[in-house]
Amino acid sequence: MSNSSQVNLNDKAWARWTALGLLALAMFCSYIFMDILSPIKDLLQSTRGWDSTAFGTMQGSETFLNVFIFFLIFAGIILDKMGVRFTALLSGAVMLVGATINWYALTDGFLGSSLDVWFTNHLNHIPGFEQLGISPFYEGMPASAKFSAVGFMIFGCGVEMAGITVSRGIVKWFKGREMALAMGSEMALARLGVATCMIFSPMFANLGGEVSVSRSVAFGVVLLMIALIMFVVYFFMDKKLDEQTHQAEEKDDPFRLRDLGQILTSSGFWLVALLCVLYYSAIFPFQKYAVNMLQCNLTLELPAEGSFWASDAVTVIQYVIMIVVAAAAFASNFSKKPTVRYTTLAVAIIALVSYCVMGYMRQSAAAIFAVFPLLAVGITPILGKYVDYKGKAATMLVLGSVLLIACHLTFAFILPMFKGSTLGGVCIAYLTILVLGASFSLVPASLWPSVPKLVDAKIIGSAYALIFWIQNIGLWLFPLLIGKVLDKTNPDIVLAQAAGTLSPEEAAISYDYTWPLVMLACLGVAALLLGLVLKAIDRKKHLGLELPNIQEPQTEIDETEVEAAEG
Numbered sequence: 001m002s003n004s005s006q007v008n009l010n011d012k013a014w015a016r017w018t019a020l021g022l023l024a025l026a027m028f029c030s031y032i033f034m035d036i037l038s039p040i041k042d043l044l045q046s047t048r049g050w051d052s053t054a055f056g057t058m059q060g061s062e063t064f065l066n067v068f069i070f071f072l073i074f075a076g077i078i079l080d081k082m083g084v085r086f087t088a089l090l091s092g093a094v095m096l097v098g099a100t101i102n103w104y105a106l107t108d109g110f111l112g113s114s115l116d117v118w119f120t121n122h123l124n125h126i127p128g129f130e131q132l133g134i135s136p137f138y139e140g141m142p143a144s145a146k147f148s149a150v151g152f153m154i155f156g157c158g159v160e161m162a163g164i165t166v167s168r169g170i171v172k173w174f175k176g177r178e179m180a181l182a183m184g185s186e187m188a189l190a191r192l193g194v195a196t197c198m199i200f201s202p203m204f205a206n207l208g209g210e211v212s213v214s215r216s217v218a219f220g221v222v223l224l225m226i227a228l229i230m231f232v233v234y235f236f237m238d239k240k241l242d243e244q245t246h247q248a249e250e251k252d253d254p255f256r257l258r259d260l261g262q263i264l265t266s267s268g269f270w271l272v273a274l275l276c277v278l279y280y281s282a283i284f285p286f287q288k289y290a291v292n293m294l295q296c297n298l299t300l301e302l303p304a305e306g307s308f309w310a311s312d313a314v315t316v317i318q319y320v321i322m323i324v325v326a327a328a329a330f331a332s333n334f335s336k337k338p339t340v341r342y343t344t345l346a347v348a349i350i351a352l353v354s355y356c357v358m359g360y361m362r363q364s365a366a367a368i369f370a371v372f373p374l375l376a377v378g379i380t381p382i383l384g385k386y387v388d389y390k391g392k393a394a395t396m397l398v399l400g401s402v403l404l405i406a407c408h409l410t411f412a413f414i415l416p417m418f419k420g421s422t423l424g425g426v427c428i429a430y431l432t433i434l435v436l437g438a439s440f441s442l443v444p445a446s447l448w449p450s451v452p453k454l455v456d457a458k459i460i461g462s463a464y465a466l467i468f469w470i471q472n473i474g475l476w477l478f479p480l481l482i483g484k485v486l487d488k489t490n491p492d493i494v495l496a497q498a499a500g501t502l503s504p505e506e507a508a509i510s511y512d513y514t515w516p517l518v519m520l521a522c523l524g525v526a527a528l529l530l531g532l533v534l535k536a537i538d539r540k541k542h543l544g545l546e547l548p549n550i551q552e553p554q555t556e557i558d559e560t561e562v563e564a565a566e567g
Helices: 013-034 038-048 052-068 071-105 114-121 143-174 179-190 192-205 213-245 257-264 267-281 284-297 312-331 338-362 365-369 374-389 393-418 422-446 448-453 457-489 491-499 514-541 552-566
Strands: none
Touching (some): 013 179, 038 192, 038 284, 038 365, 071 143, 192 213, 257 267, 267 457, 284 422, 284 457, 312 338, 448 457
16 A cells, blocks of 8 residues: 655655646647648649648648547547557557658659659549548549548547647646646747748748758657657656556556546536637647738738848747747746746746747738737747636636637728838737637637636546537537638639639738638627536536635645644
């Protein structure tokens, strides 16, 4: 038997936050690859012949196997049966395999190869899926986009498996402690991957003055190798924890299909799941088109070739400033001394303003959108701590939905009004992107820590898997829908490009994004209504979503123990 007074690894703050750091770094790398092609959509159109429909179909393929082959459900079963350690390693390996395929599809070596010929002649008509309108391929889709989609499907299986594994791992290390803060911090740090991707993907694609989209993907593949290493290190930490607690890994508590009934009969669970799919569908698919949307709505004049603002050096400097913003904003949440807290906060604000000025001078849509996660990094820990100690998770979901609606409508109707005004357009873009990032931070700090309140601990892996599966339906559908809506609502661009009166480079930055953005705002409206319903049900059924994660009785016990020790 284990000694009740034994101090375990997860009782030590440095150990559990180190475990969190390993998981967050792995997810940071995976987030980079998830959007590695987003800031270079225009280059894919001009160098590989991908129109918006091909781009959207390929991007939506990431979740295809998770949704329609139910891989994500199987991933939850694997997690419940085999435990966090095994599933983490498996997810890292699967991500790396899929990413490598994705990279090869975009290399010059693929062009004209036997694989190129085969994909050109095959996978044009897929019985069943084609009739249902859910096929990840279609006739006329470029072969490189098809093969890239195959790799992205495999990567998608790994990254979503990693997502539920990391959530389960955080619950394991932080349950009864600062769990919302941990989950919010993990997502805030991981989402720096979005900014990293926006900064470096265009730089690698244009390195040396020669355009090569495969270089950007190769950068992502290397980072996924690092992610796998992080999971290996976490494996040994997690194993040490189980040895201390004398607990077997979760696989000794077998998954039973009938246990899902506990999940599916919970109205609170379904509302959280639907909120998740609506909210994330309005964010992640938007990220894939955001840079191109800014290119189409902002008046950007590229700096003179050979100047400092057009160099790779300014890209690296701007990224360093971005890290300063994130680190200082994040650290300000944990300082107990007011002088230190306000000093780090001031450093973060000054660095953020410097970053924005540099983004304006570079006239880069990718650099402008890269501010998306920066405000979230600073406020997510605050929100997480608030949920831990004060509650109000459902209220935060409602607030996040309101901000989401406002941001998408601003992009749709206000930003185009500043076309022709370089400074005005960039300022509106920066402000809206920062607010959108802030609204996004409300979700991990409030939604994910609520799940353990709705289901039994032994099937929490399956609960997360089911939520992720429902979420993946939206992440598959809406990138595809945005691409189709863009082509359908911009017929003049499609016809002009086909007639040769508009070059691919010009066509790529000439789209009207109004209707795709209105569609995303409607998702926010639906999420807002569901959030209000969730608050009402929580009051009626006492689900505890508005209650703090750290309950008062626990605090009283701790204080009693401290007094006894002092006595």
